[in-house]
Amino acid sequence: MTDNTQIAPNETDAATERDGSIHVESVSKVYDPDGEHVVAVDDVTLHIDAGEFVTVLGPSGCGKSTLLECIAGFTDPTSGNVYVDGEIIDGPSAERGVVFQSNRLLPWMTIEENVDIGPKMRGAVEDGRASQLLERMGLEGTENAYPSELSGGMQQRAEIARLLANDPDIMLMDEPFSALDALTKEMLQEMLLEVWDDDNRTVLFITHDVEEALFLADRVLVMTAGPGRVKEIVDVDLERPRDLSMTTTEEFTALKDRVLHLIHEEAREAME
Numbered sequence: 052m053t054d055n056t057q058i059a060p061n062e063t064d065a066a067t068e069r070d071g072s073i074h075v076e077s078v079s080k081v082y083d084p085d086g087e088h089v090v091a092v093d094d095v096t097l098h099i100d101a102g103e104f105v106t107v108l109g110p111s112g113c114g115k116s117t118l119l120e121c122i123a124g125f126t127d128p129t130s131g132n133v134y135v136d137g138e139i140i141d142g143p144s145a146e147r148g149v150v151f152q153s154n155r156l157l158p159w160m161t162i163e164e165n166v167d168i169g170p171k172m173r174g175a176v177e178d179g180r181a182s183q184l185l186e187r188m189g190l191e192g193t194e195n196a197y198p199s200e201l202s203g204g205m206q207q208r209a210e211i212a213r214l215l216a217n218d219p220d221i222m223l224m225d226e227p228f229s230a231l232d233a234l235t236k237e238m239l240q241e242m243l244l245e246v247w248d249d250d251n252r253t254v255l256f257i258t259h260d261v262e263e264a265l266f267l268a269d270r271v272l273v274m275t276a277g278p279g280r281v282k283e284i285v286d287v288d289l290e291r292p293r294d295l296s297m298t299t300t301e302e303f304t305a306l307k308d309r310v311l312h313l314i315h316e317e318a319r320e321a322m323e
């Protein structure tokens with residue numbers, strides 16, 4: 052276990068040198084619906100190096116999505132700041148792509164048109180680029196389909212292709228695979244790791260699934276039950292590249308036991 056100090060970024064194929072470091076400095080977020088004063092995130096400080104893959108686990112309602120929204124720039128922290136590559140953020144940006152549990156594909160557009168939305172807004176559509184990205188996500192031939200004609204897993208892959216079309220340095224993923232069946236989820240986890248391995252983007256990935264958190268991450272941030280604070284940050288020193296067979300190894304099982312212990316401890320404390 053470590054505290055929240057930084058560690059070296061992944062040392063996989065560094066063909067593409069990218070920016071994308073995230074620094075969360077003493078961020079708190081208080082919601083005040085009808086004077087209720089809900090502290091969603093409480094004084095979180097966290098540094099993520101460019102190219103690092105960090106997953107976030109914690110009890111329901113502990114502020115994981117709120118933390119991600121602060122980093123995405125969708126909401127302002129009540130206090131504290133989020134820095135990307137040393138600059139305070141002041142709103143959303145194409146450099147920070149976001150994927151949610153339910154995709155935001157526009158149902159009246161074809162898959163290709165959906166993937167091209169970002170480039171089109173920037174006036175930078177490249178012929179064939181959407182097809183390339185779709186092929187990369189195993190979706191060749193779906194260009195002219197509409198989102199409703201694709202399965203849930205295919206829609207999430209198209210959503211990731213759409214995000215990649217903006218070439219963001221940072222991918223913020225809020226339970227992107229949690230609505231999918233187990234096999235589809237595993238396939239997407241491996242696909243995401245391949246994309247990450249190739250591109251060196253920074254990933255912050257929220258999940259409720261301990262195995263998913265460990266399989267993907269360089270580090271796992273475990274949050275406390277609300278108000279959300281950093282409970283512990285667990286280093287995942289497992290070899291890369293990874294495939295799902297490693298989830299049965301002793302090393303993986305030991306890490307899983309440690310993280311489950313932290314989560315159960317938190318759940319018990321929250322109930323007392």
Ligand SMILES: Nc1ncnc2c1ncn2[C@@H]1O[C@H](COP(=O)(O)OP(=O)(O)OP(=O)(O)O)[C@@H](O)[C@H]1O
Pocket residue numbers: 082083084089090091109110111112113114115116117118277
């Ligand atoms: N826009 C909002 N207005 C008021 N309260 C909010 C708002 N968004 C979140 N909250 C509250 O803040 C707390 C943290 O919510 P958040 O969605 O960030 O948690 P979470 O850990 O992502 O939950 P889950 O795992 O269930 O998705 C909860 O008490 C929630 O009700």
